[in-house]
Amino acid sequence: MKKIPVLLMGCGGVGRHLLQHIVSCRSLHAEMGVHLRVVGVCDSKSLVAPVDVLKEELNDELLSEVCSIKSTGSPLSNLGASGGCQVFNGSEAKRETEEIAKLLGKSTGLAVLDCSASVETVEILMKAVDWGCCVVLANKKPLTSSLEHYDKLALHPRFIRHESTVGAGLPVIASLSRIISSGDPVHRIVGSLSGTLGYVMSELEDGKPLSQVVRVAKTLGYTEPDPRDDLSGMDVARKGLILARLLGKRIVMDSIKIESLYPEEMGPGVISVDDFLHNGIVKLDQSIEERVKRASSNGCVLRYVCVIEGSSVQVGIREVSKDSPLGRLRGSDNIVEIYSRCYKAQPLVIQGAGAGNDTTAAGVLADIIDLQDLFP
Numbered sequence: 001m002k003k004i005p006v007l008l009m010g011c012g013g014v015g016r017h018l019l020q021h022i023v024s025c026r027s028l029h030a031e032m033g034v035h036l037r038v039v040g041v042c043d044s045k046s047l048v049a050p051v052d053v054l055k056e057e058l059n060d061e062l063l064s065e066v067c068s069i070k071s072t073g074s075p076l077s078n079l080g081a082s083g084g085c086q087v088f089n090g091s092e093a094k095r096e097t098e099e100i101a102k103l104l105g106k107s108t109g110l111a112v113l114d115c116s117a118s119v120e121t122v123e124i125l126m127k128a129v130d131w132g133c134c135v136v137l138a139n140k141k142p143l144t145s146s147l148e149h150y151d152k153l154a155l156h157p158r159f160i161r162h163e164s165t166v167g168a169g170l171p172v173i174a175s176l177s178r179i180i181s182s183g184d185p186v187h188r189i190v191g192s193l194s195g196t197l198g199y200v201m202s203e204l205e206d207g208k209p210l211s212q213v214v215r216v217a218k219t220l221g222y223t224e225p226d227p228r229d230d231l232s233g234m235d236v237a238r239k240g241l242i243l244a245r246l247l248g249k250r251i252v253m254d255s256i257k258i259e260s261l262y263p264e265e266m267g268p269g270v271i272s273v274d275d276f277l278h279n280g281i282v283k284l285d286q287s288i289e290e291r292v293k294r295a296s297s298n299g300c301v302l303r304y305v306c307v308i309e310g311s312s313v314q315v316g317i318r319e320v321s322k323d324s325p326l327g328r329l330r331g332s333d334n335i336v337e338i339y340s341r342c343y344k345a346q347p348l349v350i351q352g353a354g355a356g357n358d359t360t361a362a363g364v365l366a367d368i369i370d371l372q373d374l375f376p
């Protein structure tokens with residue numbers, strides 16, 4: 001049986017679903033001759049790991065306990081050391097995470113999984129790459145910070161997978177990578193890349209207020225931890241940047257034109273998430289309702305669209321015909337249209353659920369299995 005050691009950073013909605021998928025797929029993976037050996041789980045402050053990471057793993061019972069503790073909103077540190085596992089907190093957790101990555105990266109191999117929404121993981125990811133670890137990302141931030149970080153992560157393409165960073169579990173990165181490696185030049189990508197904004201726009205069409213649908217989108221697991229990351233267009237811009245960089249464009253976030261759905265005075269530096277969701281966003285209900293009605297009187301609907309063409313990436317609201325593929329999109333579905341030499345008149349179209357913890361975690365799991373040939 002091939003053993004793949006994995007260390008998970010981030011145990012929120014996506015991370016917990018991933019652990020549940022790993023456990024529920026045990027017999028399927030055994031039939032495939034693969035066993036995922038969980039050697040560490042981190043949240044923002046703690047790490048839980050077996051005493052001897054070379055020989056032991058966190059067993060399925062413990063993984064279930066981790067999931068139930070985190071699903072109540074409690075910190076991982078509540079777990080307490082028991083049953084052969086150790087809990088490290090604060091700077092000790094960071095140090096120990098690095099020790100595990102160094103030890104296993106250089107011996108058995110290790111897949112470091114980033115299911116956090118933090119930019120702080122970049123530091124360990126950079127070191128993990130140097131130590132020979134594989135990296136699997138749901139987190140878009142490491143790929144959308146500086147070009148220096150991007151280049152380092154992308155240097156060994158066989159060692160990195162990040163399908164869930166664009167379109168959640170949809171095969172967007174895999175399809176685009178195949179087109180690129182076949183030498184088929186991609187001219188243009190047009191897409192609705194946000195599950196949250198797709199859901200919001202189609203619910204607005206049904207006459208619901210923005211404030212209400214954003215709160216529902218959060219409970220459904222579609223939004224980023226701070227839904228303003230979606231509403232500002234930043235999350236879509238990150239996806240656009242990831243696709244553009246995959247196409248070889250040397251661009252940075254500052255060069256992307258982004259339309260935000262809320263004004264600066266409701267931004268993260270000014271009011272809290274709770275304040276925004278309970279008091280701020282209701283003030284936007286009327287203006288967006290009017291915009292939806294204006295579009296409807298033209299036979300159109302609003303969609304938050306990303307267009308990548310040449311070295312330009314633009315993201316913002318567009319009025320599109322109700323009968324167009326973008327206009328027919330419902331709920332959290334994403335659509336990505338890729339135009340290339342081979343897909344010139346009719347684009348290659350990828351469409352389906354583009355957000356949600358279940359599908360995102362499934363995408364991460366498929367990425368890990370895709371790396372199996374790199375492990376002894």
Ligand SMILES: NC(=O)C1=CN([C@@H]2O[C@H](COP(=O)(O)OP(=O)(O)OC[C@H]3O[C@@H](n4cnc5c(N)ncnc54)[C@H](OP(=O)(O)O)[C@@H]3O)[C@@H](O)[C@H]2O)C=CC1
Binds near residue numbers: 012045
């Ligand atoms: N939900 C979706 O549909 C999709 C999500 N994604 C991406 O998946 C990622 C996770 O999303 P989601 O699960 O909803 O987010 P959550 O906020 O639910 O979970 C984030 C987790 O990351 C932990 N964390 C924060 N900082 C660090 C750190 N420095 N090191 C280790 N762990 C850390 C948090 O710890 P603590 O619990 O202590 O706060 C928390 O457990 C995001 O990057 C998101 O963009 C991608 C595609 C689709």
Ligand SMILES: N[C@@H](CC=O)C(=O)O
Binds near residue numbers: 168354
């Ligand atoms: N918040 C994101 C989640 C996936 O990346 C979205 O709504 O698309």
